[in-house]
Amino acid sequence: MKQIIRLIFIILLSTGSLKAQESFTIRGTVFNAKEEIIQGATVFIDGSEKGTATNAKGEFKFANIKPGTYKVIVSMIGYASTKQNVIIQDQSASLTIHIKEKATVLREVVIGNDSQRKENIKIFLKNFLGESGNAxxxxxxxxxxxxxxxxxxxxxxxxxxxxxxxxxxxxYRIKYLLRNFRYNKGTGVTSYDGESVFENLAGTEEEKSTWIENRKKAYQGSLMHYLRSLYKNNLRQEGFITLEVxxxxxxxxxxxxxxxxEQYINTVDSNFIQLxxxxxLYIVFDKENALKANDxxxxxxxxxxxxxDGSIMRLFLDDAIIDSKGSYVDYRSFFIQGFWGGKRIGDQLPFEYN
Incomplete structure (x- = not known):
């Protein structure tokens, strides 16, 4: 009987050890160009709920990191923001990040042009936040x-x-570090680049219940949903129909x-796939008919x-490396049009969403 108990105890210890190995740590230290420690710098993981500030030793730490691809951003007043890509596979990461002082730019002050600024803000809000109900x-x-x-x-x-x-x-309260935004008034094409970190808003139980439902609706049929389903190889079960254009x-x-x-997917390792x-490809989310589609x-x-409701996707690069969160290593991987192309910051979810 003692041997059985001991065996169960060993199995439980082994299981706990395996579970512990599934998450890792990203830690690091921030310096300036003179190798001086930077205290109080904002450090966050792009597209996540993980944000912190460097301590008196210039150090930061993010725990409970699952295998995948991440972008660590450092921002500090008076310095140019810096980003560093991190790929977590089977071990934690330790970073040394240097930030450079930002050159002071004297901008021309425009007086008496308030109407033009209001028009610019209107264009920006429409094309940056989007036009959905959430936006x-x-x-x-x-x-x-x-x-x-x-x-x-x-x-x-x-x-x-x-x-x-x-x-x-x-x-959500989103802090967005905007690098650039461009809107072509002639073609109507918008492009923007930046990094974001999410915080949950405080709310009543009724508000929280509404947010849960709205987040679910925002996720269903999204690009994040598609790539996570692609990773798990269950696109049809999740409601996606993919057709060749x-x-x-x-x-x-x-x-x-x-x-x-499946014919376009290669397994890189236990944490990544190559697409x-x-x-x-023309992709539509149709939960009712996805499994009925004729094979x-x-x-x-x-x-x-x-x-x-339809989206068109093609590769902009030769391939895309995707992890279980639906994140891809290079932001240039895809060219997206249609439904997904119209989704902007107002419909964005952090990668912790599950």
Missing amino acids: KKCKILNLEILDFSTIKTILEATSDDFLIIENKSLG KNNSQPLQLAPNPVNM KFKTR HDQNGTITKMMGK
């Missing part, structure tokens, strides 16, 4: 830090500090049979307009 309930609390410039038909925006965004629909214009000419995405394909060989094509 319409977002508010940027410090719009005064935005700087605008115009070159012909291009509107650009930058900021020297975090934009503070309250999303009353999803229950045969042409480059509207209306779309689609292959009639759903694509078996590699050369075609354009048998059919001839011809399906003619279809893009619609509000």
Whole structure:
């Protein structure tokens, strides 16, 4: 009997050890160009709820990190923000990060142009936050830090500090470090780059219940949802139909049979997959019909307009390396159009969402 108890105890210890090995630590120290320790710098993991400040020794630490790809950002007043990509596979990471002093830029003060700034802000909010129901309930609390410039038909925006965004629909306060924003008034094309960290808003039990439901709706059918399902190889079970696009214009000419995405996936290791394909893919989230979609060989094509719910995805690079969070190593990996392309900050969720 004692031997059985001892055996059970050993098994429990082994199981606990395996579970402990599933999470790791990202720690580091921040210096300036003179190798001086920087205290009080803001350090966060992009797209997450993990943020902190360096201590008196310039040190920071993030615990409970699962294997995957991460982007660590350091920001400090008077210094240019710095980012460092970190890939966690089977061990913790220790970083040494140097930040450089930011050059002082004297900006021209424009007087008597308040109407133009209001118009610029209107364009920025529409194309940065988005136009969804969630986006319409977002508010940027410090719009005064935005700087605008115009070159012909291009509107650009930058900021020297975090934009503070309250999303009353999803229950988050987002600190967004905007690197650049560009809107082409001629083509209507928007591009922006930056990093974000999330905090949960305080709320009543009723508000929290609403946020849980709204977050679920924002996640369902999102790019994050698709890539996580791709990683788990259960796209159809999760409600996604993927079809090959045969042409480059509207209306779309689609292959009639759903694509078996498994043929485009290679397992890198236990934590990452490689996605590699050369075609354009049309993707729609249709929970009701995904498992009913015909897998048998059919001839011809399906003619279809893009619609509000469809997305087109192609690789911008040769491949994409994806982890279980739905994150990809290089932000340039994909070119996205349609439904996903229209999703902006107002519908963004942190990668902790599950």
